[in-house]
Each structure stands twice: as structure tokens, then as C-alpha cells.
Amino acid sequence: MSTKHPIISVTGSSGAGTSTVKKTFEQIFRREGITAVTIEGDAFHRYNRADMRAELERRQAKGDHTFSHFSYDANELAELERVFRDYGETGMGRTRTYVHDAEEAEKTGVPPGEFTAWAPFPEGSDLLFYEGLHGSVVNDQVNLPALADLKIGVVPVINLEWIQKIHRDRESRGYSTEAVTDTILRRMHAYVHCICPQFTETDINFQRVPMVDTSNPFVARWIPTPDESLIVIRFRNPRGIDFPYLTSMIHGSWMSRANSIVIPGNKLDLAMQLILTPLIERLVTTARKARS
Numbered sequence: 001m002s003t004k005h006p007i008i009s010v011t012g013s014s015g016a017g018t019s020t021v022k023k024t025f026e027q028i029f030r031r032e033g034i035t036a037v038t039i040e041g042d043a044f045h046r047y048n049r050a051d052m053r054a055e056l057e058r059r060q061a062k063g064d065h066t067f068s069h070f071s072y073d074a075n076e077l078a079e080l081e082r083v084f085r086d087y088g089e090t091g092m093g094r095t096r097t098y099v100h101d102a103e104e105a106e107k108t109g110v111p112p113g114e115f116t117a118w119a120p121f122p123e124g125s126d127l128l129f130y131e132g133l134h135g136s137v138v139n140d141q142v143n144l145p146a147l148a149d150l151k152i153g154v155v156p157v158i159n160l161e162w163i164q165k166i167h168r169d170r171e172s173r174g175y176s177t178e179a180v181t182d183t184i185l186r187r188m189h190a191y192v193h194c195i196c197p198q199f200t201e202t203d204i205n206f207q208r209v210p211m212v213d214t215s216n217p218f219v220a221r222w223i224p225t226p227d228e229s230l231i232v233i234r235f236r237n238p239r240g241i242d243f244p245y246l247t248s249m250i251h252g253s254w255m256s257r258a259n260s261i262v263i264p265g266n267k268l269d270l271a272m273q274l275i276l277t278p279l280i281e282r283l284v285t286t287a288r289k290a291r292s
């Protein structure tokens with residue numbers, strides 16, 4: 001936790017929707033005049049594409065079928081913790097970009113499957129924004145939630161997450177449904193042991209639930225739309241959250257538990273603005289005062 005240089009981490013599995021949620025955060029930053037530096041979690045993968053495939057083959061040959069991008073040891077989490085700690089103390093740090101596809105390759109001048117060089121954060125930022133797979137990892141080596149000031153989980157129910165991932169990987173990354181299915185299967189062990197535990201560490205989880213049949217996610221012809229879903233918003237610490245205000249402002253919302261509000265899927269952007277703007281504004285105002 002840092003008063004002077006706050007950190008927001010948004011964690012979600014592959015295809016969960018963290019990039020989509022990031023756009024709403026960027027709207028809040030723009031409207032509130034906040035300067036954020038960003039980390040994309042896959043920048044901290046340990047291997048480039050070719051080396052990852054070689055490492056996968058090496059481990060599978062030894063009988064290890066649990067290794068994947070979700071695994072702790074497929075990522076430089078100690079380095080990520082160091083970046084979090086340094087940013088919290090100094091407002092400085094560094095990141096890079098993992099290039100997934102031709103479009104990103106054209107932007108960065110780096111081939112798909114490779115990393116750009118490490119680059120320092122621009123100076124003068126108000127906060128660090130992380131979005132990726134591992135923003136709230138607690139294990140024997142690191143404790144990232146201890147360093148982040150606001151931890152968000154993007155956690156659609158799993159059938160919906162798989163539909164989102166299959167469609168995104170097919171359309172944006174050129175993978176076949178079969179290839180994505182194999183990736184989902186290969187990542188299951190680490191999904192359970194490395195990804196899911198984070199969502200008890202997060203302050204707020206957004207869980208999209210389809211209201212249409214997703215029984216066989218591997219044949220779904222499209223991603224359930226916002227109008228075809230509800231969203232459960234769970235608060236780890238509900239004290240101080242003005243639920244009567246939220247349920248009055250978000251038409252069609254209700255409380256399902258003392259720490260959880262359910263909203264229509266097409267009200268996610270409004271709900272995030274109403275919930276997150278005051279939390280972000282408080283972090284940034286406090287930090288600016290502490291730095292002055």
C-alpha cells in the first residue's frame with residue numbers, strides 16, 4: 001500500500017475481460033484528470049513464445065502436464081513485486097510489452113511472440129494500473145495484494161469465460177477452437193491453484209453471469225451480450241459502500257448478500273463509474289497531498 005504512489009491491480013484469467021474493464025478505468029482517469037502508468041501482466045511472462053513452447057515440451061516429456069502461462073514459475077512475479085514496491089516508494093519503475101499478434105507487432109516493431117525492451121515509466125504519474133493474470137498473487141515468494149491499494153477481480157462464470165476466450169483467440173489471435181480448447185485444458189491445474197485463489201484477496205470482484213444457455217461453451221456461436229447477462233459485484237469489505245445509493249442509481253439492481261449487489265449486464269460501465277470513481281479520486285487526492 002502506498003500513500004504517495006498508489007497502485008490499482010485488475011486481475012482476471014485469459015479472456016475474462018480485463019482489457020475491456022481497463023477501458024472504463026481509462027474513461028475515469030481521463031474524466032478525473034488522472035495520469036496513470038500501465039502494466040500489462042503478460043509483460044512479466046518468463047518466456048517468449050518459442051521458449052515457452054520448448055519449456056512446455058521439456059516439462060511434458062518429464063511428465064509435468066500442469067505447466068502453463070497461468071503457472072507462477074512461467075512468470076517473473078518477483079520482478080513484478082519489485083516493480084510494485086519501487087513504484088509505491090518512488091513513483092518510478094519499468095515495464096515492457098509481450099507482442100501477441102501482427103497488429104501489435106506493427107505497433108511495436110517487434111515480432112509476435114517476442115517482448116519489447118524494458119522501458120521506464122514516464123515521470124509524474126498519479127498511479128500505477130496493472131491488468132493481467134497475477135495482480136493479486138500471494139504465495140511463498142510474493143505478496144502482491146500487500147503492495148496494491150485497490151484490487152479488482154474480473155471473474156465471469158467459467159463457461160462464459162471460456163466462450164469469451166475462444167471467440168477472442170479465434171478472431172484476434174488466429175487460433176482454432178480446438179487449439180484454444182487444448183490451452184484451456186492444459187491451464188486447468190494452474191487456473192485452480194494460481195488464478196482462482198487471487199479472488200479472495202481482491203477488494204471488489206465483478207462476475208458476469210449469462211442468463212442464456214452456455215451449457216456447451218465450445219459450440220457457442222457468439223459471446224452472450226450484456227443484455228443477456230447479470231453481474232454480481234462482491235465487496236470484500238462492504239463497510240462504507242453506499243448500497244442504497246447504488247441500488248437507487250442502477251435500475252434493476254438488487255442486493256443478493258450483505259456484501260454483494262447484482263446489476264443488469266448492460267449497467268457494468270455505470271456501476272464501475274459509480275463505485276470506482278470515488279475510490280480512485282480518494283487515492284489520488286491523498287497521494288497528491290502527500291507528495292506536495
Ligand SMILES: Nc1ncnc2c1ncn2[C@@H]1O[C@H](COP(=O)(O)OP(=O)(O)OP(=O)(O)O)[C@@H](O)[C@H]1O
Pocket residue numbers: 012013014015016017018019020021132164165167168208223224225226268
Ligand atoms: N462485459 C463484457 N460483455 C461482453 N463481452 C465481453 C465483456 N468482457 C469481455 N468481453 C469479450 O470477451 C473477449 C475477451 O475480453 P478481453 O480481451 O477484455 O479479455 P482479457 O481478460 O483482456 O484477455 P487476455 O487477458 O487474455 O488478454 C473479448 O471478445 C471481449 O469483447
Ligand SMILES: O=C(CO)[C@H](O)[C@H](O)COP(=O)(O)O
Pocket residue numbers: 013014015042049069098100113133173
Ligand atoms: O494471453 C495470455 C495469457 O492469458 C498469454 O499472454 C498468451 O496466451 C501468450 O501465448 P501466445 O504466445 O500463444 O499468444
